């Protein structure tokens with residue numbers, strides 16, 4: 123493979139790199155949670171009554187006794203210092219998808235010139251980061267208050283080791299002084315509480331006397347790409363936007379389907395082991411790893427955990443993937459679509475809810491009582507997805523995920539739910555009023571079919587559905603790979619809370635009429651099916667027929683871009699949903715709309731500017747240099763009576779001319795800033811800027827096809843995807 127000097131040098135460096143030796147696998151017991159201040163460690167070092175009080179706070183969500191926090195802080199500091207930490211940080215999750223932290227030293231200078239280490243209860247429980255640099259969507263302007271962070275005791279503290287040393291990290295919520303959420307954790311905790319309250323109410327109505335608080339669970343499958351950093355550093359687009367803004371597809375793409383579940387390349391395997399070791403130290407249960415469909419694409423998935431902890435852990439997984447990749451000479455791309463023409467990356471959010479008394483409520487049971495319960499919770503989900511599909515779409519709306527949704531490799535931008543043939547059959551029978559049971563399932567004396575042997579076989583999986591039931595949980599497959607899982611979980615918990623409350627009301631009314639419990643449940647489910655069955659779809663979600671049917675006959679919304687989806691956060695029904703369930707106030711929701719819209723606009727603007735600069739300063743010069751070379755050669759040949767073919771020169775001249783024109787159009791489109799509304803600005807980004815970026819790219823890629831390889835300045839797809 124030839125190339126210009128920079129590319130040849132990169133290839134040289136990569137192929138001759140000194141291999142990092144594989145880590146000798148350590149014993150899991152020696153690694154597991156060593157960097158976490160676990161309950162067991164707290165129990166060992168805290169006075170009995172202090173530990174009891176703290177544990178109560180953690181398990182029951184009661185308020186932390188302030189007299190306890192000083193003792194906990196001192197113990198935590200001693201533990202962290204024993205791990206080599208000099209600093210502590212309140213870690214929080216602002217409305218961007220990043221993790222933010224403010225580091226402070228334990229050091230406290232004394233009047234006699236000496237220093238001691240200090241960490242008070244107040245410093246543990248509350249921090250005041252300079253919040254002004256985090257997006258707040260206008261919240262703090264109105265309340266004129268600073269943001270502060272507060273320890274989320276339900277997520278354990280840990281130490282994080284980086285090149286800069288060891289830091290004690292304390293997971294926190296980030297709120298304004300007046301209590302408004304400025305982060306992604308606060309609404310997640312609230313939505314979980316709303317769901318738990320609503321579920322407990324329904325479970326009691328269903329005849330359960332002992333009902334424990336419920337928790338949502340999440341297991342997120344993370345896809346990512348690895349590219350050698352020598353290449354990435356020569357691609358300003360990858361470095362700054364996380365994706366290639368130019369690049370001709372390589373001759374070999376994913377058409378041979380030889381990457382998926384193939385052997386993991388050795389260098390990648392060493393990287394994965396390193397990541398996993400770090401994850402185990404942090405108590406993150408990484409479980410599966412494999413190649414993904416596209417070349418250079420991989421996946422990691424931990425075992426599911428309580429949603430709040432899973433969400434914190436997911437952020438840590440993203441941080442560690444990026445950090446450890448650097449050490450191994452890779453850049454880890456979490457972007458949803460780093461390379462055109464091959465699969466993008468998603469994050470499948472597996473979600474279920476349960477408690478210690480009834481177990482997982484999305485798991486079909488073994489007796490009629492459990493089955494009715496399962497059908498009720500499943501019905502609640504169906505209703506929620508139908509009523510609030512646009513909210514689910516908005517919760518996964520980002521500039522980067524727009525490249526993936528609906529691109530015939532990822533779920534469409536139409537939200538529907540896949541149940542699997544058996545459960546779908548039961549719900550259809552309920553709707554038709556002739557519950558006879560599913561094939562192989564008997565009919566119980568109360569007219570309730572048992573559903574003992576659900577087909578959990580992978581064959582019954584629908585990979586084209588954005589939201590699919592997979593045996594004992596729902597899998598939200600449309601979530602983007604770079605996203606925090608928190609937003610999607612907040613929407614799921616909240617729509618479920620809403621549906622469960624509605625069902626409890628209906629059920630109470632039905633029972634008041636004298637209807638027996640089981641019959642009343644079936645009646646409520648029948649109503650749900652009559653009103654909401656349009657959202658159930660088991661066919662091919664990628665097909666054109668579905669796009670037509672969904673919109674034209676079923677009245678579902680197809681919201682292809684973020685510009686189309688985000689405005690639904692202002693929809694009356696959605697504002698009410700969040701307010702009624704105590705998850706987000708109208709002001710908080712409005713601020714989220716502002717922040718997310720602004721991010722969308724900014725990302726596209728930044729990309730557009732980069733498209734212009736790369737086209738002008740990298741691609742154009744390469745094209746005209748080669749054109750000059752060709753023209754000279756053609757003229758020289760002519761002077762000695764030979765004739766050279768002029769096709770290539772003509773193609774280059776025409777692509778270059780077209781590119782220059784499109785750059786001009788893109789520059790003026792990107793410079794436009796006077797819009798009547800945020801919505802109008804977003805539409806401009808989606809419908810004017812993006813297509814112009816594509817048009818410039820088309821010219822750039824046309825030139826890559828023609829220009830001599832040794833003059834081409836940017837690492838090519840085949841290099842980035844295949845050289846490791």
Ligand code: ADP
Pocket residue numbers: 339340341342343410423424425426472473474482594595
């Ligand atoms: P797949 O076949 O989709 O690759 P896996 O079996 O690897 O599925 O599981 C995917 C994720 O789903 C894992 O994180 C797993 O822990 C999680 N998961 C399994 N059961 C549940 C559940 N009941 N609730 C939430 N997540 C779950």
Ligand code: MG
Pocket residue numbers: 343470597
């Ligand atoms: Mg999966």
